[in-house]
Amino acid sequence: MIKTRIPPQNPQANLREYYKTYRTFAWSDFEMELTRSDSGKVNIVNDAVDRWAAHPEKQKQPALVFERGGKVRTFTYLDLKEQSCRWANLLVEKGFETGDRLFIFLSPCPEIYLSMLACARLGVIFSVIFPTQGFDELEWMLSNAEPRGVLTDPDLVERLSQDAMKGVDHIFLTGDVITGQFAQEIPLAGVIERMPTGFTNRAFPGETPLFLLYTSGSTGPPKGVVHAHGDMLGYVMTARYVLDLNSDSVLWTDGDPAWVTGTVYGAFAPWLIGATSVVQGAPFSASTWYRTLERHQVSVWYTTPATLRRLMEAGDDLPRRYDFSRLRHVATVGDTLIPDLFFWAREHFPRAPHDTWWMTETGMICIANFPSEPIKPGSMGKPVPGIEAAVVDRDGNSLPILTLGELALKTGWPSMLRGIWRDEERYADYFLDGWFLTGDMVIKDEDGYYYHQGRNDDLIKIEQKFLGPYEIEQVIRLHPSVTEAAVIGKGASKGKPTVKAFVKVNPGFVPSARLSHEIRAFVKANLHTDIPLTEIEFIEELPKTRSGKMLRRVLRARELGLPTGDPSKLRE
Amino acid sequence: MMSPDNRIQFVDKKGVTFEAEECGQEHYDALKQMYDEFYPKGESQGLPPPGEHDRHRWIERLLRLARNFVIWSGDKVVGHSALIPDPEERDGEYIIFVSRPCRQRGLGTALTRMAVERARSMGLVRIWLTVESYNFRAIKLYRKTGFVFTDQGERERTMVLIL
Structure with a gap:
């Protein structure tokens, strides 16, 4: 497998002896750090905020540093406690109870984090929604979760479906403007400030839901993934061992809080360690990103390969103008950190990047490169302590090393x-x-490092979602010229996967280059601008079985010039 | 063809009673209703067809060419399977759909067993189907009823049951 090894970037990291720690690890070692009531119940906010706010020195430390448009708002642990208590009191006043849902549908702002904490205080399940969420998916989410309230801003109100909002009691609006589109709008300007700064957190069993995050799969509607207060055990361990956080660390996780990376490692994880979390609310630009690292003296940066690529494309001259001397650890998540990006980042930042792997459903980083261990460029790393991983075949049987199979994790991590x-x-x-x-399809090498091989050929990652043939085909079919469509993945072009569509047109329409262009533009406009639909082939009939089941594998085989299988199984 | 009096009754895992029978053209409207309400359409290798016209034509075709089996919940069809025989090959392609609220209750097993019995009575030597390789729930049903994989496909795989 990969022979190149990059020496450990920090042998003195929190996790110093990976193999020994992995073998002897027990979750109970971390449980002792966390606060429990006499009945064994917990509340994540007790450990993430309130215990620091009660400490005379710690309470003055910045907990959340939020920057947008060059303006910085800093919240100490005491500020975070008091402000989130105000929000919690507002929710109680408006009738929220444990188990109710609150949708947080905002452009980047500190109120997202304050309301998350407020919800956690009384056991309201929060769901942070991307401000760019499409109307149809948002409508589905609202119908699925039936939130008691939605926290949003006047500019986003029009994205809320009238039908889906009928059961919502409150629409909290940041600012002092009412749009008048809904009767239940409540402008919050001046309201929060009048609320008390004290609140007694409710205590729950660890399994009590904390948040609900929607994630798209390759088929069907979005999935509302539920995570609980008890997750915090995993947050603490990975914050300490993978991100190498200490109480004086300044962590910047450049992920939206609607993405699980932003929810966990942009908020709760650093706070559980007593560290500072930096949030940059501005849209990406290379200079903004470099300036953030410098201005806030970021010591740990959790970013994505996509961001590193954009920085690389912005040119090698820029990073030399900034001071990254405080940066002692860089980690990535989201896509495979390919060797090109790895070596570019290693050259331009004080430390080489450490790729990590996890997903919304796992709730915490599960596979990682550790600062005290050699890095193999292109590898996701090794299982974190407390996680047992395996590569399995389609029947669930464990596979030997260097064999492609599906990544499986032994259930039961917190x-x-x-x-x-x-x-x-x-x-x-x-x-x-x-x-x-x-x-996810992976290979494990002889040293226990895992390598990501993609989910399967046909799934395309757009931002933080995977889209499959089904979703793209659905949208193509909406074009008036299209009867049927089939989509296959075509592999990577310049490191980026592309898809090809096979389209059968309606009578009266003539296949042409112009029509191909129109359909591709239609898909970008109605699904996502980044859909890499680079090719459309017009086809008389799609290959199907006699029952009508479409066989994409035949199309892929034809595309690759390979045998297409038993023709007798195809429909005449 | 069974009359309503000949429907087989069975009790699912939750203690709810369903009725199963082989069906014909007279059940077109009931099948149409099931598939019009089916969600999500097109998820299973393009089936059931999302377009209304295509979907109704597909149902008509299955009723014409295949042996069809349905499960009733009251006066609604909630599960349907079809066996499309190929006399030359002496095999048949098998498909099955169960309405979402009624899954994980044994209906799929009941429908598949009916189809297998019919296949044997028709003198077929095997039944085959295609399934997406990550549709673990469907694969589990098929394996339980004796189907095995015949290939190592990446997206869709073929399974066969030797009779």
Whole structure:
């Protein structure tokens, strides 16, 4: 497998002896650090905020540093406590109870984090929604979760479906403007400031839901992944061992809080360690990103390969103008950190980047490169302590090293999802004989390092979502010229996967280059601008079995010039 | 063809009673209703067809060419399977759909067993189907009823049951 090894970047990291720690690890070692009531109940905010706010020195430390448009708002641990208590009191005044849901549908702002904490205080399940969420998916989410309230801003109100909002009691608006689109709008300007700064947190069993995050799969509607207060055990361990956080660390996780990386490692994880979390609310630009690292003296940066690529494309001259001397650890998540990006980042930042792997459903980082261990460029790393991983075949049997198979994790780690909201069937689909099936294809090498091979050929990652042929085909079919469509993945072009569509047109339409262009533009406009649909082939009939089941594998085989299988099984 | 009096009754895992029977053209409207309400459409290798016209034509075709089996919940069809025989090959392609609220309750097993019995009575030597390789729930049903994989496909795989 990969022979290149980059020496450990920090042998003095929190996790110094990986193999010994992995073998002897027990979750109970971390449980002792966390606060429990006499009945064994917990509340994540007790440990993430309130215990620091009660400490005379610690309470003055910045907990959240939020920057947008060059303006910085800093919240100490005491500020975070007091402000989130105000929000909690508002929720109680408006009738929220434990188990109710609150949608947080905002452009980047500190109120997202304050309301998350407020919800956690009384056991309201928060769901942070991307401000760019599409109307149809948002409508589905609202119908699925039936939140008691939505926290949003006047500019986003029009994205809320009238039908789906009928059961919502409150629409909290940041600022002092009412749009008048809904009767239940409540402008919050001046309201929060009048609320008391004290609140007695409710205590819950660890399995009590904390948040609900929607994630798209390759088929069907979004899945509402449920995580619990008890997840915090995983947050603390990975914050300490993978991100190498200490109480004086300044962590910048450049991920939206609607993405699980932003929810966990942009908020709760650094706070549980007593560190400072930097949030940059501005849209990406290379200079903004470099300036953030410098201005806030970031010591740990958790970013994505996509961001590193954009920085690389912005040119090698820029990073030389900034001071990254405080940066002692860089980690990545989201896509595979390919060797090109790895070596570019290693050259331009004080430390080489450490790739990590996890997913919304796992709730915490599960596979990682550690600062005290050699890095193999292109590898996801090794399982974190407390996680047992395996490579399995389609029947669930364990495979030997250097064999492609599906990554599976032994169930029972504390941050594992607790359910799919109102869909027990989809939840059950994740598990097989005591293993959590990730859907990711990997190879494990002789040293125990894992390498990501993609989910399968046809899934395309757009931002933080995977889109499959089904979703793209659905949208193509909406074009008035299209009868049917089939989509296949075509592999990578310049490091980026592309897709090809095979389209059967309606009578009266003539296949042409112009029509191909129109359909591609239609897909970008109605699904996502980044959909890499680079090719459309017009076809008389799609290959199907006699029952009508479409066979994408035949199209892929034809595309590759390979045998297409038994023709007798195809429909005449 | 069974009359309503000849429907087989069975009790699912939750203690709810369903009725199963082989069906014909007279059940077109009931099948149409099931598939019009089916969600999500097109998820299973393009089936059931998302377009209404295509979907109704597909149902008509199955009723014409295949042996069809349905499960009733009251006066609604909630599960349907079809066996499309190929007399020359002496095999048949098998498909099955169960409405979402009624899954994980044994209906799929009941439908598949009915189809297998019919296949044997028709003198077929095997039944085959295609399934997406990550549809673990469907694969589990098929394996339980005796189907085995015949290939190592990446997206869709073929399973066969030797009769």
